[in-house]
Amino acid sequence: MWYNVWAVIRREYLQRVRSRWFIAATVGGPLFTAALFIVPAYFAGQNDSGSSDLAIVDGTNVLYERLAPKLEDAGWTVFEERWRADVVTELRQAATAGSFGGFVLLDELTLETGEAILYTTDRPSTVRQFSLRSAIARTALEYQLEARGVDVDAMLQGGELQVELLSGAGSDMEDPQFVVAYIGAFFLYMVILLYAVSVMRATLEEKTNRIVEVIISSMKPWHLMLGKILGVGAVSMTQMGIWLATGVLLVATGLPMLIAARPEMANLSEIREALPGFGMLALFVGFFVFGFFMYSGLYAAVGAMCNSDEEAQQAQIPVMMLLIVPIIMITGVIEDPNSTLAVGLSLFPLFTPILMWGRVAGGGVPAWEVALSFVLMFLAIFAIAWVAGRIYRVGILMAGKRPTLPELWRWVREA
Amino acid sequence: MNDDGFAIRLRGVTKRFGKHTAVDSFDFDVPRGSICGLLGPNGSGKTTTIRMIMGILLPDEGSVSLFGADPDLSRRTRVGYLPEERGVYRKMKCLELITFLGEIRGVRRAEGRRRGGEWLERLGLAEWADKRVEDLSKGMQQKIQFIGTVIHEPELLILDEPFSGLDPINQDVLEEIVRDFHERGTTILFSTHLMDQAERLCERVCLISNSKKVLDADLRELKAAERRGVVAVEFEGPDAWLDGPEIDHVERMNGGLHLLLRDGADHQPILERAVASGARILRFDLVEPRLHEIFVRHAGSDAVGNAGLPVRSGAEAAR
Numbered sequence: 017m018w019y020n021v022w023a024v025i026r027r028e029y030l031q032r033v034r035s036r037w038f039i040a041a042t043v044g045g046p047l048f049t050a051a052l053f054i055v056p057a058y059f060a061g062q063n064d065s066g067s068s069d070l071a072i073v074d075g076t077n078v079l080y081e082r083l084a085p086k087l088e089d090a091g092w093t094v095f096e097e098r099w100r101a102d103v104v105t106e107l108r109q110a111a112t113a114g115s116f117g118g119f120v121l122l123d124e125l126t127l128e129t130g131e132a133i134l135y136t137t138d139r140p141s142t143v144r145q146f147s148l149r150s151a152i153a154r155t156a157l158e159y160q161l162e163a164r165g166v167d168v169d170a171m172l173q174g175g176e177l178q179v180e181l182l183s184g185a186g187s188d189m190e191d192p193q194f195v196v197a198y199i200g201a202f203f204l205y206m207v208i209l210l211y212a213v214s215v216m217r218a219t220l221e222e223k224t225n226r227i228v229e230v231i232i233s234s235m236k237p238w239h240l241m242l243g244k245i246l247g248v249g250a251v252s253m254t255q256m257g258i259w260l261a262t263g264v265l266l267v268a269t270g271l272p273m274l275i276a277a278r279p280e281m282a283n284l285s286e287i288r289e290a291l292p293g294f295g296m297l298a299l300f301v302g303f304f305v306f307g308f309f310m311y312s313g314l315y316a317a318v319g320a321m322c323n324s325d326e327e328a329q330q331a332q333i334p335v336m337m338l339l340i341v342p343i344i345m346i347t348g349v350i351e352d353p354n355s356t357l358a359v360g361l362s363l364f365p366l367f368t369p370i371l372m373w374g375r376v377a378g379g380g381v382p383a384w385e386v387a388l389s390f391v392l393m394f395l396a397i398f399a400i401a402w403v404a405g406r407i408y409r410v411g412i413l414m415a416g417k418r419p420t421l422p423e424l425w426r427w428v429r430e431a
Numbered sequence: 432m433n434d435d436g437f438a439i440r441l442r443g444v445t446k447r448f449g450k451h452t453a454v455d456s457f458d459f460d461v462p463r464g465s466i467c468g469l470l471g472p473n474g475s476g477k478t479t480t481i482r483m484i485m486g487i488l489l490p491d492e493g494s495v496s497l498f499g500a501d502p503d504l505s506r507r508t509r510v511g512y513l514p515e516e517r518g519v520y521r522k523m524k525c526l527e528l529i530t531f532l533g534e535i536r537g538v539r540r541a542e543g544r545r546r547g548g549e550w551l552e553r554l555g556l557a558e559w560a561d562k563r564v565e566d567l568s569k570g571m572q573q574k575i576q577f578i579g580t581v582i583h584e585p586e587l588l589i590l591d592e593p594f595s596g597l598d599p600i601n602q603d604v605l606e607e608i609v610r611d612f613h614e615r616g617t618t619i620l621f622s623t624h625l626m627d628q629a630e631r632l633c634e635r636v637c638l639i640s641n642s643k644k645v646l647d648a649d650l651r652e653l654k655a656a657e658r659r660g661v662v663a664v665e666f667e668g669p670d671a672w673l674d675g676p677e678i679d680h681v682e683r684m685n686g687g688l689h690l691l692l693r694d695g696a697d698h699q700p701i702l703e704r705a706v707a708s709g710a711r712i713l714r715f716d717l718v719e720p721r722l723h724e725i726f727v728r729h730a731g732s733d734a735v736g737n738a739g740l741p742v743r744s745g746a747e748a749a750r
Contacts, residue, residue: 023534031522227518230579233485233507234536413487 028247046262069093071119086151197377211252212311219319237409306393307369317404320411342370365396438618443493453479468629469622471639477622511585521565532579550578590621626723640730661720668710
């Protein structure tokens with residue numbers, strides 16, 4: 017009897033993947049995100065060409081050799097001019113004549129406060145001003161600290177805090193990454209909701225236009241529901257796969273290309289360090305897949321018990337609350353990931369995808385807890401499928417008013 | 432295969448919705464190979480009956496058997512079912528929808544496409560094969576749905592109001608196709624509230640009124656048995672003679688009147704009374720009753736009146 021489940025999956029998948037909405041969202045999503053980062057950065061660096069060669073007049077005699085490599089890294093071309101009388105007047109004339117873009121004046125004040133003067137023919141962009149300014153200030157600071165015998169690099173990195181856990185209940189997981197924890201949790205919430213609601217809409221559409229009567233005469237309701245869920249699930253994997261592939265492509269090739277073209281954006285490469293590793297990615301997909309199967313079952317049941325979009329909007333609220341509650345609690349859970357409450361809540365299967373993700377990404381979760389959460393979600397999928405399947409079976413052919421809770425319970429018992 | 436020669440058998444089937452009894456202890460047989468009409472006004476229980484046969488609703492009492500056993504999935508798949516409320520995937524292309532409907536009943540995709548293409552050709556929709564269903568008119572969508580109903584070459588066709596919503600030309604086309612299926616041995620059950628259509632197509636009829644079966648018989652035998660009951664008259668002059676104990680109902684029929692006699696009543700006294708009253712009789716003829724008239728006699732005028740069919744009392748109709 018699986019040929020008709022396959023037919024339903026195939027139909028659902030092809031119809032959705034071929035739709036204009038899918039193509040727009042799949043291609044448009046990454047393009048939009050990329051544009052969000054690249055376009056402003058591109059425009060910021062736009063009008064700087066030609067003025068990147070600088071003369072440095074080093075009145076201190078100690079800064080140039082330290083400053084030059086930093087500026088070269090940031091995309092400037094520099095050369096040194098000796099300090100002499102009338103140097104400003106001479107260089108001013110040369111720069112105005114177009115021999116080079118401008119010149120920077122460093123003196124004793126630069127060593128004390130980081131101040132310097134830039135003479136230039138046209139105003140550089142904010143980005144370039146910033147790269148110049150921070151290079152000079154940092155060079156001055158390095159010089160001063162070295163004079164006192166301080167490890168400049170270590171200090172300027174922001175130091176390091178080594179954590180030694182006394183209990184020994186340490187993490188097998190990767191380092192805490194709060195941004196990943198938050199963004200990942202919200203993304204999980206969005207995609208689970210998005211695709212589970214798709215299952216509800218598909219169910220409702222079939223029910224309201226009555227084609228379900230024809231389909232049910234040839235296959236078991238449970239098979240139809242399974243086909244719908246698997247079909248939409250396949251669409252979701254396709255879409256996220258494309259998003260992921262473009263993301264990786266952008267970071268792996270797009271970013272280096274961008275940085276090569278505009279060296280002053282070199283600090284964009286820090287994005288790479290913030291990205292989750294392969295293990296976290298796999299975990300994300302796992303949480304999504306399990307979450308999707310749990311919630312799409314619930315949403316299919318909601319779709320089957322309603323007769324119109326308006327009814328469904330109302331009836332889905334309790335199910336949606338199950339997704340919103342963990343989102344409300346995520347901050348507390350990330351801040352104190354190993355409190356009894358956080359552990360308990362994150363092991364409740366319907367909360368697991370969002371809360372366990374937050375805890376794991378935040379760090380400090382024993383692997384066995386993660387494993388247990390997956391086992392519990394696995395069992396929950398079967399429990400939900402059993403209950404939702406029964407509601408679906410009765411509801412999908414039922415017209416008239418929406419069932420009350422006692423009636424729903426009767427459907428589950430009697431179906 | 433034990434199916435007793437019956438494609439469908441209902442025994443004592445009752446279905447209630449709350450306090451309303453939609454179908455009341457219904458016995459009903461559809462012999463294999465027959466073409467059978469389920470007739471009755473709107474709301475009389477036709478669709479509920481069909482939905483019970485298809486297993487969409489479960490009867491509160493009684494039993495439904497399809498090909499001699501419970502209407503389980505394997506038997507339902509041998510049925511082509513066209514529901515009363517038309518449902519299609521509006522965004523799908525026509526031929527894809529047809530192929531899909533075959534696929535869920537075990538017709539391979541390539542075979543489904545081939546058969547679908549032939550049907551589209553036959554129904555004059557060939558150039559619409561790759562158009563989306565929503566781009567078609569309602570009548571064309573209905574034809575697409577009909578193709579989807581027969582794509583797996585079912586042994587039994589159950590069509591709920593198949594002709595409603597079609598223009599007369601397409602009604603004829605569909606009638607022709609239904610006859611064709613009948614001649615190839617397919618058992619057909621269709622519901623309609625149009626008596627004339629049933630009269631043209633059916634071998635057997637089952638009349639329902641107010642949730643109860645009124646009549647279930649072979650149409651030709653039924654008409655022969657009921658022959659004495661209808662008199663066609665044309666006359667000039669007074670009409671008071673139309674009110675008499677023999678006459679149950681009077682209906683206006685192309686220029687003249689049809690007198691529906693009570694059971695066992697003789698037509699002779701009516702003629703005598705008419706002549707005595709001074710009316711000039713142009714025609715007085717025992718005719719074969721129309722299905723409509725048979726239905727009225729058995730169900731009573733109230734039942735038919737509910738359906739909005741024209742029935743009036745004698746004197747009123749004559750004027």
